Amino acid sequence: MPASTNDANSSGAITSTTDSSATIASTDRTKLTDKQFIEFSRQIFVEDFGELGQENLLNAKVLIIGAGGLGAQVAHQLVAAGVGAGVYGNLDAKTRINAGHIKLVDGDLVETSNIPRQLLFSMTDVGENKAKTAANRLNRQYQNANVRAVSCDLAADKLEHIFSDGCELDGYDLVIDCTDNLKARHLINELCVTHKLTLLSGAVAGNDGQVFCLDFDCKASQTTNGIQKAREHDFGCYQCLVPKGSTTSQSCSAIGVLGPTVSHIASTQAMFAISHLAGTFNHYGQLFRFQANPVRWLQMTLTRDSKCSVCCSKG
Numbered sequence: 001m002p003a004s005t006n007d008a009n010s011s012g013a014i015t016s017t018t019d020s021s022a023t024i025a026s027t028d029r030t031k032l033t034d035k036q037f038i039e040f041s042r043q044i045f046v047e048d049f050g051e052l053g054q055e056n057l058l059n060a061k062v063l064i065i066g067a068g069g070l071g072a073q074v075a076h077q078l079v080a081a082g083v084g085a086g087v088y089g090n091l092d093a094k095t096r097i098n099a100g101h102i103k104l105v106d107g108d109l110v111e112t113s114n115i116p117r118q119l120l121f122s123m124t125d126v127g128e129n130k131a132k133t134a135a136n137r138l139n140r141q142y143q144n145a146n147v148r149a150v151s152c153d154l155a156a157d158k159l160e161h162i163f164s165d166g167c168e169l170d171g172y173d174l175v176i177d178c179t180d181n182l183k184a185r186h187l188i189n190e191l192c193v194t195h196k197l198t199l200l201s202g203a204v205a206g207n208d209g210q211v212f213c214l215d216f217d218c219k220a221s222q223t224t225n226g227i228q229k230a231r232e233h234d235f236g237c238y239q240c241l242v243p244k245g246s247t248t249s250q251s252c253s254a255i256g257v258l259g260p261t262v263s264h265i266a267s268t269q270a271m272f273a274i275s276h277l278a279g280t281f282n283h284y285g286q287l288f289r290f291q292a293n294p295v296r297w298l299q300m301t302l303t304r305d306s307k308c309s310v311c312c313s314k315g
């Protein structure tokens with residue numbers, strides 16, 4: 001099994017052991033092999049997904065911010081589906097992992113109270129960095145996984161410091177917000193608007209959760225006419241939905257949460273992510289709200305706030 005060489009430290013710096021001699025051209029695109037066709041055949045057989053959808057997954061780059069209840073499960077599902085696994089299939093584990101086609105960011109440590117719903121972790125992981133622990137586990141479990149861990153305090157300014165110049169955002173097809181605080185959510189939203197990235201946001205607490213996807217890039221050249229039309233619609237941004245200064249009491253530490261409710265939202269995020277990366281997603285700008293008791297989904301269309309200080313000045 002490949003050994004993980006990625007590292008995350010408490011200072012918030014990205015620890016890199018990249019060997020420049022093993023650098024791969026970003027324009028390389030892997031075609032589906034016979035072995036991969038068999039491995040991913042049940043996905044390929046899904047209507048509208050096909051071999052092209054799987055190839056898109058194999059060549060995708062995803063940034064997941066937050067490695068807790070949502071982020072670790074989203075990462076697990078994307079790795080299992082082959083996201084980012086194609087490009088480095090014939091190379092050694094160190095090269096693959098340093099490439100980090102799935103980058104997982106979190107500075108939190110595993111706590112005892114996380115174990116009932118954060119399924120990648122066990123009691124022996126308590127006290128360890130979440131991003132590093134999850135990445136190590138996935139890189140060991142899946143032969144062609146290349147999950148790179150970044151330690152960063154999501155509630156502090158370090159997140160902005162790491163990503164503000166855009167270097168760490170280069171080439172990512174999707175940014176998945178799995179954080180649990182408003183400051184981080186607003187910062188991630190602003191980064192996606194500024195750098196014209198696609199944002200997939202998920203949140204959960206108590207019996208409620210929500211998921212939405214906003215495409216600030218709008219380069220829908222490979223999608224159908226229907227998807228193109230939807231992506232060009234003006235849906236605004238997270239700031240339009242939840243203005244800065246808003247307060248919320250809906251944290252898991254305050255009102256609790258059940259593991260299956262978290263998994264429900266994480267699975268929806270993973271499903272949306274796979275559809276977006278495959279090129280088959282058509283729910284941009286739609287907010288999906290889930291209630292666990294009684295069970296129901298609500299869907300509504302997001303709209304831009306004409307006075308929004310984020311997307312109206314940069315979008």
Ligand SMILES: [Zn+2]
Nearest residue numbers: 237240308311
């Ligand atoms: Zn906005």
